[in-house]
Amino acid sequence: MNYVLVGNSAAGLFAAESIRQQDSSAEITVLTADTYPSYSRCLTTYYMAGDIPETQLFLRSAEALQALRLTVHYGCSVSGLDPTHRVVFAASGEHYSYDKCLIATGASAVSLEIPGSTLPEVFTLRHLDDVQQIKAIVAPGRQAVIIGGGLVSLKSAYALLKQGLKVHVVVSSGQILSQMLNEEAAKLLQEHLVKHSLNIVLNQDVTAIEGIGHVQAVRLRSGMNLPADLVIVGKGVRPNTQPFLTSGLTIRQGILVNEHLETNLPDVYAAGDVAEAWDRLHQTQRLNPIWPNATTQGRIAGANMSGLALTYPGSMGMNAVDFFGLRIISVGIVKPPTSPPWRTENLYLQHGSGHPTYQRLVWQGETLKGFVLVGNTERAGTLTALIQANQPLSEPIRNTLRRGKPSSVLPYLRANVS
Amino acid sequence: MKQLLVRSEVCVGCKSCELACAVAHSQSKTLFGAFLEPVRPKKRVFVETDGRINFPLQCRQCSDRPCVHACMAGAMHLDPTTGLVQVNPEKCVGCWMCVMVCPFGIITEGPSHQAVKCDRCRELDYEPACVSACPTKALQWVDVDHFAAVGRRSWVDHLKEANNHA
Numbered sequence: 001m002n003y004v005l006v007g008n009s010a011a012g013l014f015a016a017e018s019i020r021q022q023d024s025s026a027e028i029t030v031l032t033a034d035t036y037p038s039y040s041r042c043l044t045t046y047y048m049a050g051d052i053p054e055t056q057l058f059l060r061s062a063e064a065l066q067a068l069r070l071t072v073h074y075g076c077s078v079s080g081l082d083p084t085h086r087v088v089f090a091a092s093g094e095h096y097s098y099d100k101c102l103i104a105t106g107a108s109a110v111s112l113e114i115p116g117s118t119l120p121e122v123f124t125l126r127h128l129d130d131v132q133q134i135k136a137i138v139a140p141g142r143q144a145v146i147i148g149g150g151l152v153s154l155k156s157a158y159a160l161l162k163q164g165l166k167v168h169v170v171v172s173s174g175q176i177l178s179q180m181l182n183e184e185a186a187k188l189l190q191e192h193l194v195k196h197s198l199n200i201v202l203n204q205d206v207t208a209i210e211g212i213g214h215v216q217a218v219r220l221r222s223g224m225n226l227p228a229d230l231v232i233v234g235k236g237v238r239p240n241t242q243p244f245l246t247s248g249l250t251i252r253q254g255i256l257v258n259e260h261l262e263t264n265l266p267d268v269y270a271a272g273d274v275a276e277a278w279d280r281l282h283q284t285q286r287l288n289p290i291w292p293n294a295t296t297q298g299r300i301a302g303a304n305m306s307g308l309a310l311t312y313p314g315s316m317g318m319n320a321v322d323f324f325g326l327r328i329i330s331v332g333i334v335k336p337p338t339s340p341p342w343r344t345e346n347l348y349l350q351h352g353s354g355h356p357t358y359q360r361l362v363w364q365g366e367t368l369k370g371f372v373l374v375g376n377t378e379r380a381g382t383l384t385a386l387i388q389a390n391q392p393l394s395e396p397i398r399n400t401l402r403r404g405k406p407s408s409v410l411p412y413l414r415a416n417v418s
Numbered sequence: 419m420k421q422l423l424v425r426s427e428v429c430v431g432c433k434s435c436e437l438a439c440a441v442a443h444s445q446s447k448t449l450f451g452a453f454l455e456p457v458r459p460k461k462r463v464f465v466e467t468d469g470r471i472n473f474p475l476q477c478r479q480c481s482d483r484p485c486v487h488a489c490m491a492g493a494m495h496l497d498p499t500t501g502l503v504q505v506n507p508e509k510c511v512g513c514w515m516c517v518m519v520c521p522f523g524i525i526t527e528g529p530s531h532q533a534v535k536c537d538r539c540r541e542l543d544y545e546p547a548c549v550s551a552c553p554t555k556a557l558q559w560v561d562v563d564h565f566a567a568v569g570r571r572s573w574v575d576h577l578k579e580a581n582n583h584a
Binding site for chain 2: 010014040042043046051052056058059060291292295296299318319320321322327329331377378379380381382384385388
């Protein structure tokens with residue numbers, strides 16, 4: 001059997017491992033625009049911060065990769081797919097025949113179309129190359145402006161602060177991490193980041209990046225200028241569907257896949273940031289570009305490509321962060337509708353370590369649909385499991401959870417037993 | 419293959435397993451030595467109780483391995499030689515994505531800002547210290563078939579008992 005995997009990141013790698021596990025004689029060809037072996041995009045800011053060396057970015061050892069026996073074509077941009085002749089085309093003119101094909105092309109950072117955005121010190125952060133370029137001009141005392149208040153933006157800000165830069169974050173909306181956190185939790189994190197010298201400007205847009213030949217400042221809508229030696233644009237990501245627009249694939253924002261991660265074309269699967277797979281909380285197909293969803297989809301798509309019939313249980317929005325020792329985990333729906341049966345329960349606790357401790361539970365009737373933990377995040381996974389169980393919880397269990405006692409794993413056990 | 423299995427009905431909540439676990443993961447491997455170490459060793463088993471049920475809980479080695487999928491550093495991995503999920507401390511960056519998805523809540527933070535969980539006493543050649551320490555045999559290191567056979571026998575005994583009373 002001849003497998004062609006387009007993409008070499010989370011979904012591509014986990015699919016390859018899954019296929020190899022099922023089919024020891026499979027021919028697995030991996031086409032990737034990247035020029036490096038599979039690495040973790042999520043760790044690039046840790047590398048930028050100086051927390052880890054470059055070698056730690058790579059997900060598998062050379063021996064582990066060798067054992068997978070993949071034929072990897074690096075620097076290979078894919079330009080199209082012909083489902084009738086079962087061929088994937090590369091921009092270089094090469095073509096690759098497949099029996100089964102996985103599209104795991106991921107997503108690209110959205111760039112900003114404003115005056116000055118083509119200056120050499122304006123970056124997006126997605127690839128290892130982006131980080132290498134940023135690292136080359138980072139020096140203590142320099143100033144950086146980060147446009148956007150999402151996770152990549154804040155992780156970049158953290159990295160640059162650790163490198164001794166003066167960092168400003170400009171956010172269009174009224175809070176940071178608006179997709180991951182509710183307002184109260186965001187405020188707790190904001191206070192913590194400000195204590196660590198981050199300058200956060202809310203409700204403000206960047207209208208231009210100024211400088212002749214080099215970035216010198218960033219102009220805000222208010223008319224104010226922020227001095228800057230470098231700018232990072234963190235305005236989210238867009239699925240890399242362009243090569244497949246004329247291939248006959250059903251594409252909305254991403255490539256639509258069913259519960260087996262099959263696309264509408266025979267023997268063509270999609271997984272990871274490029275795919276719109278089932279979302280168990282929103283009960284529809286939806287983009288969910290986070291690491292655990294990509295790896296799980298990759299594993300299941302790979303298994304199904306090699307003959308199994310596994311069902312994808314569905315994605316969920318979730319994330320975990322740790323900024324200067326303050327931990328936050330957010331899972332599921334954290335900003336529910338304000339009308340019944342939706343309800344939220346928020347609990348502030350004082351914590352010994354000096355960090356704020358906060359818990360928010362989001363309920364639809366008696367069913368847990370989301371939570372945010374700030375400070376003490378131990379055993380967050382038990383709450384995640386309760387959301388995944390998607391069952392109404394009894395009053396004693398709801399009371400235990402409401403009290404915010406972290407060591408309450410027994411409710412989960414009992415919920416599963418009863 | 420032997421598994422770490424629990425008979426929660428005989429657990430009295432004495433926490434001997436917690437102590438033995440911390441000692442087994444210390445430098446000195448002795449109780450007093452462990453107390454004197456500059457960095458106290460971390461236990462990886464937790465006796466949970468709600469007044470009615472006691473349960474010594476550690477990594478259950480889930481077959482769908484959510485922690486391995488969530489790990490963005492490649493640190494949480496399936497060790498091919500033992501078939502066990504383990505943390506590679508050289509790769510863990512302390513992002514806590516595994517904590518976010520572990521349904522048993524048994525992953526905690528180690529001394530160097532890294533994820534720590536039950537490793538089935540890798541250093542003791544997979545003879546779990548918690549099992550050796552358990553005075554009531556609530557924790558068992560047994561073949562699944564043996565564990566099931568004992569369970570069946572005890573069910574039959576209960577049935578006989580019930581008939582005697584009837």
